[in-house]
Amino acid sequence: MALKLSDYKTEVHNDWCPGCGDFGIVNAIQMALAEMNIPRHKAAIFSGIGCSGKTSHFIHTFGIHTLHGRVLTFAQGAAISNPEMTIVAAGGDGDGLGIGAGHFVAAGRRNINMTYIIFNNGVYGLTKGQASPTLRLGEKTKSLPSPNTNYNVNPIGLAVASGFTFVARGYSYDVRHLKDLIIAAIKHKGLSFLDVLQPCPTYNDINTRDWYAGTDITDESAKETHSRIYKLEDTGYDPIVHYEEESEINEKLSQALIKSLEWGTKIPTGIFYKNEIITPYAERLMDKIPNYLENPPAKQKISSNGKPITDVSKILDSLQV
Amino acid sequence: MALKLSDYKTEVHNDWCPGCGDFGIVNAIQMALAEMNIPRHKAAIFSGIGCSGKTSHFIHTFGIHTLHGRVLTFAQGAAISNPEMTIVAAGGDGDGLGIGAGHFVAAGRRNINMTYIIFNNGVYGLTKGQASPTLRLGEKTKSLPSPNTNYNVNPIGLAVASGFTFVARGYSYDVRHLKDLIIAAIKHKGLSFLDVLQPCPTYNDINTRDWYAGTDITDESAKETHSRIYKLEDTGYDPIVHYEEESEINEKLSQALIKSLEWGTKIPTGIFYKNEIITPYAERLMDKIPNYLENPPAKQKISSNGKPITDVSKILDSLQV
Amino acid sequence: MNTDLTWLIGGPQGSGVESGANIFSKVCAGIGYQVFGKREFYSNIKGEHSYFAVRISDKKIHSNVNDVHLMVAFDGETIFRHADEVVEGGAIIYDSDLEETKIDEVHTLDIYFKSRLEKYLESKNKEFSIKGILETAKERGVTLLPVSFREILSKLAEDTNNPKLKGMIRMFNVIGVSLSLGILGLDSKPLLDSIESIFSKKPKVAEINKQVANYAYNYATAKFDKINFSPNSVSKEPNTILVQGHQGTAIGKMVCGCRFQPYYPITPASDESVYLESNEILNVKEDRPGSTVVVQTEDEISAIGMMIGGALTGTRSSTCTSGPGFSLMAEALGWAGINEVPVVITNYQRSGPSTGLPTRHGQDDLLFAINAGHGEFPRIVYASGAIEESFYDTGKCFNFADIFQVPVIHLLDKFIASSVITCKRFDPEKVTIDRGKLLDKIKQKPYKRFEQTSDGISPRSKLGLEDGIFWNTGDESDEYGHISEDPYMRIQMMDKRLSRFDLILNQIPKEDQVVSFGMADHCIISWGSTKGPILDAIDMLKKENINVGFIQIKLLHPFPTEYVKSLLKDVKTIIDVEANHTGQLGILFKQNLGRDVDYFILKYTGRSMTSTEIYDSLKKILGNKAKKREILTHGA
Amino acid sequence: MNTDLTWLIGGPQGSGVESGANIFSKVCAGIGYQVFGKREFYSNIKGEHSYFAVRISDKKIHSNVNDVHLMVAFDGETIFRHADEVVEGGAIIYDSDLEETKIDEVHTLDIYFKSRLEKYLESKNKEFSIKGILETAKERGVTLLPVSFREILSKLAEDTNNPKLKGMIRMFNVIGVSLSLGILGLDSKPLLDSIESIFSKKPKVAEINKQVANYAYNYATAKFDKINFSPNSVSKEPNTILVQGHQGTAIGKMVCGCRFQPYYPITPASDESVYLESNEILNVKEDRPGSTVVVQTEDEISAIGMMIGGALTGTRSSTCTSGPGFSLMAEALGWAGINEVPVVITNYQRSGPSTGLPTRHGQDDLLFAINAGHGEFPRIVYASGAIEESFYDTGKCFNFADIFQVPVIHLLDKFIASSVITCKRFDPEKVTIDRGKLLDKIKQKPYKRFEQTSDGISPRSKLGLEDGIFWNTGDESDEYGHISEDPYMRIQMMDKRLSRFDLILNQIPKEDQVVSFGMADHCIISWGSTKGPILDAIDMLKKENINVGFIQIKLLHPFPTEYVKSLLKDVKTIIDVEANHTGQLGILFKQNLGRDVDYFILKYTGRSMTSTEIYDSLKKILGNKAKKREILTHGA
Numbered sequence A, B: 001m002a003l004k005l006s007d008y009k010t011e012v013h014n015d016w017c018p019g020c021g022d023f024g025i026v027n028a029i030q031m032a033l034a035e036m037n038i039p040r041h042k043a044a045i046f047s048g049i050g051c052s053g054k055t056s057h058f059i060h061t062f063g064i065h066t067l068h069g070r071v072l073t074f075a076q077g078a079a080i081s082n083p084e085m086t087i088v089a090a091g092g093d094g095d096g097l098g099i100g101a102g103h104f105v106a107a108g109r110r111n112i113n114m115t116y117i118i119f120n121n122g123v124y125g126l127t128k129g130q131a132s133p134t135l136r137l138g139e140k141t142k143s144l145p146s147p148n149t150n151y152n153v154n155p156i157g158l159a160v161a162s163g164f165t166f167v168a169r170g171y172s173y174d175v176r177h178l179k180d181l182i183i184a185a186i187k188h189k190g191l192s193f194l195d196v197l198q199p200c201p202t203y204n205d206i207n208t209r210d211w212y213a214g215t216d217i218t219d220e221s222a223k224e225t226h227s228r229i230y231k232l233e234d235t236g237y238d239p240i241v242h243y244e245e246e247s248e249i250n251e252k253l254s255q256a257l258i259k260s261l262e263w264g265t266k267i268p269t270g271i272f273y274k275n276e277i278i279t280p281y282a283e284r285l286m287d288k289i290p291n292y293l294e295n296p297p298a299k300q301k302i303s304s305n306g307k308p309i310t311d312v313s314k315i316l317d318s319l320q321v
Numbered sequence C, D: 001m002n003t004d005l006t007w008l009i010g011g012p013q014g015s016g017v018e019s020g021a022n023i024f025s026k027v028c029a030g031i032g033y034q035v036f037g038k039r040e041f042y043s044n045i046k047g048e049h050s051y052f053a054v055r056i057s058d059k060k061i062h063s064n065v066n067d068v069h070l071m072v073a074f075d076g077e078t079i080f081r082h083a084d085e086v087v088e089g090g091a092i093i094y095d096s097d098l099e100e101t102k103i104d105e106v107h108t109l110d111i112y113f114k115s116r117l118e119k120y121l122e123s124k125n126k127e128f129s130i131k132g133i134l135e136t137a138k139e140r141g142v143t144l145l146p147v148s149f150r151e152i153l154s155k156l157a158e159d160t161n162n163p164k165l166k167g168m169i170r171m172f173n174v175i176g177v178s179l180s181l182g183i184l185g186l187d188s189k190p191l192l193d194s195i196e197s198i199f200s201k202k203p204k205v206a207e208i209n210k211q212v213a214n215y216a217y218n219y220a221t222a223k224f225d226k227i228n229f230s231p232n233s234v235s236k237e238p239n240t241i242l243v244q245g246h247q248g249t250a251i252g253k254m255v256c257g258c259r260f261q262p263y264y265p266i267t268p269a270s271d272e273s274v275y276l277e278s279n280e281i282l283n284v285k286e287d288r289p290g291s292t293v294v295v296q297t298e299d300e301i302s303a304i305g306m307m308i309g310g311a312l313t314g315t316r317s318s319t320c321t322s323g324p325g326f327s328l329m330a331e332a333l334g335w336a337g338i339n340e341v342p343v344v345i346t347n348y349q350r351s352g353p354s355t356g357l358p359t360r361h362g363q364d365d366l367l368f369a370i371n372a373g374h375g376e377f378p379r380i381v382y383a384s385g386a387i388e389e390s391f392y393d394t395g396k397c398f399n400f401a402d403i404f405q406v407p408v409i410h411l412l413d414k415f416i417a418s419s420v421i422t423c424k425r426f427d428p429e430k431v432t433i434d435r436g437k438l439l440d441k442i443k444q445k446p447y448k449r450f451e452q453t454s455d456g457i458s459p460r461s462k463l464g465l466e467d468g469i470f471w472n473t474g475d476e477s478d479e480y481g482h483i484s485e486d487p488y489m490r491i492q493m494m495d496k497r498l499s500r501f502d503l504i505l506n507q508i509p510k511e512d513q514v515v516s517f518g519m520a521d522h523c524i525i526s527w528g529s530t531k532g533p534i535l536d537a538i539d540m541l542k543k544e545n546i547n548v549g550f551i552q553i554k555l556l557h558p559f560p561t562e563y564v565k566s567l568l569k570d571v572k573t574i575i576d577v578e579a580n581h582t583g584q585l586g587i588l589f590k591q592n593l594g595r596d597v598d599y600f601i602l603k604y605t606g607r608s609m610t611s612t613e614i615y616d617s618l619k620k621i622l623g624n625k626a627k628k629r630e631i632l633t634h635g636a
């Protein structure tokens, strides 16, 4: 039975600020789940702490609202234990790239089959607008007492450098495009990362909807739109690593890194990098545990009538004196 | 009075394994301090936990042996409070790129004037040889029960992506070159990072001294050496960002990233990237606190005869009803 | 009758409730009233219900009470949630446009509250709407004062020929405050002055606000009678300040010389750091300006690491956090402990466990603060009971850290953090700075950081000090600070560090350890911000000629067992008052004195205690009608 | 006389001390002796002093003793550090090439030990060399058995025409073991068998080792007399295993169905995870193979997060750590608590605080385990006293976690981790698996994860279960798991979770809470690995017709107050035995029973207790000659 979009919505009152970019992201996730017709109990949304952290309560799948900065750790644990689930981790830029940056880097190295979405709004929303790691040096949002003293982190660059095998960027007000990216990310075999540009109308008065729309750089007389945002796929950009050769991989990596540095009047969205040649974690595990995917931890029978069925007699024999 | 190399040595018994690459790094640090003639009380070595963590006890300057993964946090706190000190942070690859990766990324964004040296041996030495984050996927050192299931982190790439403004690589058995790199790193205005390739003869039987020397790829009959290691400076590579223009910065960034991917039969050492155009943290602070460098936290007088001398009367006036 | 009046303002987060309350508090304080205000809010940025209860009095007050005398509601939720708190003779000013609002139309009302409300209205035979709830209030003798806020704006827009005014719903708070002042019969000048001072940098905004204020004020005086509880006139006490929760510790840090504060944002702690940063440049007597370097770190692990790094350079260093952040500091706390690094962690508690109720009050981290971090090492856990106290205690905490060379955990909480009170102007002259054995020059060489001394405390060098080189390590170490695994060295060093506990108990003045507010057969023990409501409740009982004793324990670790024992030796009934579930002070008390607490008065709804609640519970206890655990529930 | 013999082997880390001891233990166990061995080592990979003391007996033993009967030293440091432990009638086998070695030539000796040693030698008028220290031993009646290890190798090299053998100093351990067995008059066949089994995959290496062993064994029997303490012959008990510290919990985890173990390496915990991973593929009766997925994470924060994630899928999940790692888990522990996630943290304690003595023993994390994490939430803290026990307890811990839906902290320690013992073969048949209210199918819809039930425990769904969708949050939540800030919901949920404590105390069988080993006027209370030496010390006293009682407290939180009280009601003197400084169980005891402990027997040198030490202290206590705190110091 096909599920409708509304099936993926909960009745929880959504208390994000009016106009918040987060709404678009939740919609896009729900649309993606619906379009892929993923049974609700086969999906789990893990989220961090922040405005964005509330996401898991608005989606009618399993919803695990974790700790600040730790969403990837919980999500990976679940994904390893039950690889049949569709696992989406979601959280703020402070959550994922500030306090959680260490897990971000480590997750890239593991390449577990799941998706991570960062709500990139340049601020710490829920704690009242401090600078997040993506805010640029010297920028002063209205919520800051003085200009930001930190250089920004480049989420796309960091993801690529950390070994994520699918790296993309979306924009929270382009919900359809974002939905397509989420579908591509979920379908990707390995760890996929989505950096979503998400205006925070309450605290970030720099990277606003208007700013992304380029109203400040649009020559009104010319009656042209100059949205800062464009789509990589419209430029013929090819993000895919096609074959297993160092030169190919390096070329696609560097291309992604160089693209990730583009910011200002032109901001690329779409898929920056996609590599399905690097094995996902499950395959690596199967080198050691051949039936891992067939009989993963969550599926294993461990007892019968309250008695253990694991047979450790060989091990005990080896200890016997 | 000029200090001798021996003045920078302590009497602490060094219990690293015979042949450990760590010895060369400590020597290089001591040589650098001596060559720069830095008064011993003007320098502090902070270290993490691991074999490498013992470093601070062998050097006769202030020596702060911190916690696993936290060396950068302690060191940055000291560097901000007393910017007159020469601060060197040192630690293992597990320490800095595993448990400490989050601080690594954040430190890059801050660009505090200090130096960070990672002892890159591919393993967790002190806990008996587990894979460190720099060990490559599928590699199996003698201490591992099965091949490594994680992709490796690229320290140079990660440093560049994280905003470090001086990024270099040394080799622990080329002590003179390493010493020169350390001097350059200490002199750099901002945060400098040194990835030091450090064979661990006890646990890492892949990246051994011989391997770096290229004995496996050396054609004995040809009587040539084919050391894997070469110096970027010998190839005319220019790591420096010369002027403040996006194209220049991006070019030098991407060049460094591409170079950092080189591994296998050719391993570059030397300076990958150097950018003194990005302001160090102290300068950013001075935008808000003009006399910060002149009167930093550690130098401020706070009392006179046991009584506070800070005058908060203006603040209290503003609260007065 | 004395003045004792609670004014409550409520509305959606982001609609100006807080600034409305600030204006009201400022005006009242300016007139000379004592003020005690407290803010409640959701973990939300915009839209959820938030309110501010401001109590004013002509006597010193330390807490809120249950009763509300005048309420201003510019949204429906406030009426639904708070109407029942308004007492007979009190009044509700509300937006008359709301009257038809049904419960179901207020989307921010959670189903649990809704069902209680509906049950209540049903029992009173009222419809499920604002009208219904207001009728119940009216029946209890509450005066309803409907005002169309929009109409006021429209009228004024017409009068001033400024059509923009019409839609300025963010003026609702100023209207509410102005109406209130009019109804209370208070002078309008202080209101206009305070608006002017708040918007001193935006004269145009100030002007509009003043127009609105004037209009609403006049509207109220013309249209409504004064309410019963209208305040007496008072004379202003000199040297009074109106101060918010985070300002006590922040100004305390400036004064006592804290110059480095790395922190990671977390409610309700970050306000302190933001305030420190906004005042980062410091005037220094007869010297060039100083500064507090405030650094927003990547997480709390970094914050504590940086703080320790700063302290090693001799800088008085601190961080400020709350439960989740403090949990992350557990490991490094032990490092500071074993290396005898003086640092101060200002810990504003909130409701746990885990994320818990992140914007709500709690005192549930006491035992954790005492035991945080693996292994055994000395530390001090010290708690302040009020904002004013927190100013002076901050200086003491830094002295303790320096003198005893231990980490100090200064416990505060959300109740303190989101209160605003009047108190005597902080007096920096009363603060002393004692850096203990911190050295400026090395006399004895070679210098040994962990030298065994007669009192167990070694002279302390700092990074950069000539001839003062030392080593630190988280490992057990010798006197130089180099790693040692020698068993006898281990005993020496463990004994040295842990002997600190006795020293602390001997050297900290008794009155800084425990404050006794009088003894009686029944005696309250407590710690932290419950102090205010307890003091007020005791006062209420005193008026009935009932004496209840109270000791406030400020030094919670090491525990002043002997002193507390001596204070309580004649006490028959011990009543433990705490904002947590398990009665943590009671546990500590038993652990140290071996004596059971007789009664617990506990609250763990995340809302702070009122003096009314404590008074009621004490009455029950005194009348032998109480359960062993009295659980308090007041407050939306 | 019964057999009761301690054999000690020492040498630099990395020189084969451990494998030498393993061979010796295996041989003795194979013959039928009971074995209790313990390893001590520095936080170092190569070169620092390490030793293994193996006690064998024909009776069941549970600990080490102070006395050493036969010592094998293939380096100078071992002689310097341990010669004084060898008793009259005992013997020292040592490398005769070392005789001239001076103290100063041994660079790994720290100055603190050196100065004590020199003082001692000075007092005995001996030179500061191996010769000097050996003379003191000889004067005490110790037999010196000098052997040139190198010569043995040379001779054998000649005999076998294998010149490579000459330089194989890593054979020293096999030589030492073989000499020892010869001197003890034990059969050589088990030795050769065990070498063969150890090197079963490297037949050439096995061959050489056997040659060396044979040669050294014959050398000893030919050249030396048997020593006084030579063992009696024994008959082998069936179903005996020789097992190391980490294997109890690891095999316990396999049996009870733990299928996911994320961990971060840390001494002394990682061995368990490595062992689990080496045995990751599991035989399952009448089913396809199962597996334990062991993941090395980036840090302990990730380990606990992943573990929780795993547990949410219904997988029995666990992690394994020690002090510093556990500190980092404090925050997420609270998340597991508020979300009622069943997880087991196996916590091998070591000496704190901070990095402390990372390879040494300690029991100093008890109060921290009980209080870790901000806020209040239910958990179980459970401690095992021995390896065998830890196997069965592991299964119990997982049951507790599942039944009560709480995180369980299973406390073990370094003493257990680095012991090797003989015990009865673990019996998986005695293990039961009880997953509590874990659902396989949802019956009642809509499903509410935190439904209020009569016993306060809700049926538990898991990720992937149809119709079993739930939400979790670290925030306070409603029955579905959605955030709720409602004060009454808060009370309900806090009460629900914290009512767990009573349930735990009521439902865990008493004998799993506290084990009583007999009562007497004097009674020991203790927890964890002190159990072994206590039992042996009590046995020693029994031989003198002195009875001392002992209760081992296994369930430490919630504390079984009433049961302990009832057990101790007639006890006059309570003696608390613990490997820490502050007497943490004593604190807990006071906190719960209100009763003071009369004596403490404490050790915090990082070395585990011997039964001799406890016996000595008990004698002092019984003779009224003890201090309140008896501090133990034995062990290099």
Ligand SMILES: Cc1ncc(C[n+]2csc(CCOP(=O)(O)OP(=O)(O)O)c2C)c(N)n1
Pocket: A049, A050, A051, A052, A053, A068, A091, A092, A093, A094, A095, A096, A119, A121, A123, A124, A125, A126, A127, A132, C264, C265, C266, C267, C300, C324, C325, C328, C355
């Ligand atoms: C350990 C810990 N430290 C601090 C906090 C407080 N905190 C809550 S949300 C948040 C930041 C949120 O910023 P971001 O991750 O960017 O999410 P956003 O609100 O912008 O969506 C912080 C610091 C916390 N919950 N836990």
Ligand SMILES: Cc1ncc(C[n+]2csc(CCOP(=O)(O)OP(=O)(O)O)c2C)c(N)n1
Pocket: B049, B050, B051, B052, B053, B068, B091, B092, B093, B094, B095, B096, B119, B121, B123, B124, B125, B126, B127, B132, D264, D265, D266, D267, D300, D324, D325, D328, D355
């Ligand atoms: C919080 C914490 N977790 C684990 C450990 C145990 N530990 C000590 S050293 C080490 C790893 C060392 O590896 P690396 O950083 O690469 O240093 P190396 O020994 O290789 O120089 C670990 C995991 C610890 N000390 N603290």
Ligand code: SF4
Pocket: A015, A016, A017, A019, A020, A021, A022, A051, A052, A121, A125, A126, A199, A200, A201, A202, A203, C045, C046
């Ligand atoms: S504060 Fe910003 S991110 Fe948070 S809900 Fe409001 S608009 Fe969205």
Ligand code: SF4
Pocket: B015, B016, B017, B019, B020, B021, B022, B051, B052, B121, B125, B126, B199, B200, B201, B202, B203, D045, D046
């Ligand atoms: S284990 Fe490796 S890194 Fe550590 S001291 Fe030995 S050789 Fe060096």
Ligand SMILES: [Mg+2]
Pocket: A050, A092, A093, A094, A119, A120, A121, A122, A123, A124, A125, A132
């Ligand atoms: Mg954000």
Ligand SMILES: [Mg+2]
Pocket: B050, B092, B093, B094, B119, B120, B121, B122, B123, B124, B125, B132
């Ligand atoms: Mg390493």
